[in-house]
Each structure stands twice: as C-alpha cells, then as structure tokens.
Amino acid sequence: MSLDFLQRYGARRLTVYAPPPPPEQEEEDESQTGESIHLDLEMPEHSWRAIATGNELPYDDELPRRFVDGSYFGENVAWLQDVLGRPVPVRLAEIGGICMCADGRTLRREAAVVERVVASLLDPFPWDEVEAFGSALQQDRLQLLCLQPQRDEPGSSLDFERRELSFDFRRNSEAVRLGVLRAMADLEAAALEHRSDMPTIVDGPLGRLFGATAPEWDVIGVVKRQVGDYLHPHGYVTMLGLQPGDRTPAFEITSRHLKVISWYLKLAGGDGEMPDWGYIRVEVPTESIGRHNMSYINRLSRYLLEIRCRRNRYARGPVSLEPIVRAEESIQALFEPLNPLKQHFWRLVGI
Structure with a gap:
C-alpha cells in the first residue's frame, strides 16, 4: 500500500517543534x-x-480595486532518515491565495484557492515509491510537495549547483518551510492573474x-x-x-x-x-x-x-491595509483546524 511509505522508512511523529515564523x-x-x-x-x-x-x-x-493575499498554517509533523542517516522533516500545511475585489464600499471574494500539502525532501528515496505515495495522498485531497535542500552557498542562483541534505535538522526544516512558502506564492499568483484589467x-x-x-x-x-x-x-x-x-x-x-x-x-x-x-x-x-x-x-x-x-x-x-486584513480573514476561514488534520494524517500514513 503506497500510504505506508513513511512507515516503511521508519518515520516518527513529531509533536513538539517550534512553530514557524x-x-x-x-x-x-x-x-x-x-x-x-x-x-x-x-x-x-x-x-x-x-x-x-x-x-x-x-x-x-x-x-x-483588487487585493491579493496568501496565507499559510503548518508545522513539521514527522521525520524520517535517508540511507545515510540524515534527518528528513515532513511538514503538513494548508496554503491559500485569495483575491478580494472592491465593489463600491463592499469587498467580495473574487478568487480563492486552498490546498492541503505534505512537504518534504524526498530525492534520496526511490522515485517510484515517492510517486506512488503522492498519488495515494491525492486520493485524500493532500498534495505532495517534493522540495530541494538549501544550497550550500546562500543566495547562489546557479541552477546546476548541487544541493545536498544536511545532518542539521533545522537547516532541512528551513528548506521545507521556504518551499511551502513558494507554493503559497504560486497560489497568490494564480489569484492575481485571475483578472488583469484593473x-x-x-x-x-x-x-x-x-x-x-x-x-x-x-x-x-x-x-x-x-x-x-x-x-x-x-x-x-x-x-x-x-x-x-x-x-x-x-x-x-x-x-x-x-x-x-x-x-x-x-x-x-x-x-x-x-x-x-x-x-x-x-x-x-x-x-x-x-x-x-x-x-x-x-x-x-x-x-x-x-x-x-x-x-x-x-x-x-x-x-x-484593511482590505488585506479582510482578505486574510476570508482565506483563513476556508482552512481546517491544524490539530485534527495532524491526527488524520498520522492515522492515514500509519505512524
């Protein structure tokens, strides 16, 4: 069964971890x-x-007349190790992008997209197993984000530069967190481009x-x-x-x-x-x-x-800005509470 991917690689729950900024x-x-x-x-x-x-x-x-915002709630909920023993975080999050449109004194929701994502650094693992895990998660409305570790040289823009997992769990966690933020920015961009006439x-x-x-x-x-x-x-x-x-x-x-x-x-x-x-x-x-x-x-x-x-x-x-605050409140109203979502995820993947 593809959902036992984390279990097969010895993943453990992570219940105490400082929330991201x-x-x-x-x-x-x-x-x-x-x-x-x-x-x-x-x-x-x-x-x-x-x-x-x-x-x-x-x-x-x-x-x-249009106001675009993104929102993100999530945290690391598990970790596993690759064949070299490097710790790999697994982050569960909800991300969203929204556009509010002013109609006189009224703000109405013009476009909104919310996704539940499972994000991790999975390059060291067999790709066919990773793909099967992602497909199984999709059946439960969870999107798997396979992200890249941070570059050894911060700020480098060389596409061919090799990225390696670290034995530093916090460094790996930061790479995952920033990757989720980039995915959130993609949803913001989609909300922004819903219309381009104002x-x-x-x-x-x-x-x-x-x-x-x-x-x-x-x-x-x-x-x-x-x-x-x-x-x-x-x-x-x-x-x-x-x-x-x-x-x-x-x-x-x-x-x-x-x-x-x-x-x-x-x-x-x-x-x-x-x-x-x-x-x-x-x-x-x-x-x-x-x-x-x-x-x-x-x-x-x-x-x-x-x-x-x-x-x-x-x-x-x-x-x-008041319209941005309203947009934030509107998109967060579409999110599910994180704690029940974590419990559901742990049961789903068997850890």
Missing part, C-alpha cells in the same frame, strides 16, 4: 539576491528629505510573483516587515524622521526578478512607538511610472493611508 517574516529573503539600488531617482542622495504625500487620491483608472495591491514584494517580465497592468506590492538593506545612512535618517503621511524619495531596485520603483511610507506612529514601526515599503514595476508620472507616487501613497487598518486589537494594524 509568519510568512511575511521571510517575504524578502530570496528577492534580495543580486539586487542593485539606484537611490538618486527622484532626488540626489545627499538631498533626501521627507516628502508629504498631499491630499490628492488616485485618478479613477489608477485606483486599486490596478491590484499585493501583500508582499512583487518579485515572489513575477518572473523577469513585468505585469502589463498596475500591480502594487506592500511590504510590512523591513528586512532589506536598501538605503544609505542619510536615507535611513530621513526614513526614521518621517511623520504619518510622509514618505521617502523613490528609488529603483533592479533584481533578477524585475525592476521596481520603491519608497517607504509612514502609516502610523508617534511618541512612545518603536523608531522603525509604522512603515511600509511600497513597490510598483518601473513600467507603471512610465504609464503615469512621478506624481502618481503621492496619489497612491495617499490612498494607502486612507485604507490603512485602524483596528486597535489587530497586532500588525499599524503596518497593514
């Missing part, structure tokens, strides 16, 4: 590889200063969702957690001095994915707040500015301020 904490990790930054796009680097966004909202054809806001950087070809319509990426080292010292001083409603000058980021115009926008904050809290980083494809003009940046920034989350009880409210 939220997906947004890793959203820029890979997109920063090989980037170049052009900081004097809007004004010379030495002249950087805070820019007030003003009160003008986007024109009707610029106004974002401006769309995406939760996270755009490089996760596009290849080298920029979208032919306006797509705006909103990054909540600032982990990239994009600015010069005077730029950081400028950013930390922003007041709500201010932004930094725009700069250009060129990566192996695509070329974007980016800037930091202060959504919220004041006395008593952490100095780096309340900022988002906004991305638009460089081609978008060509379709509009630089004043589009202020109009878009003003709109983002207008739709910011104002819920005091939402932990990430100061860096979140």
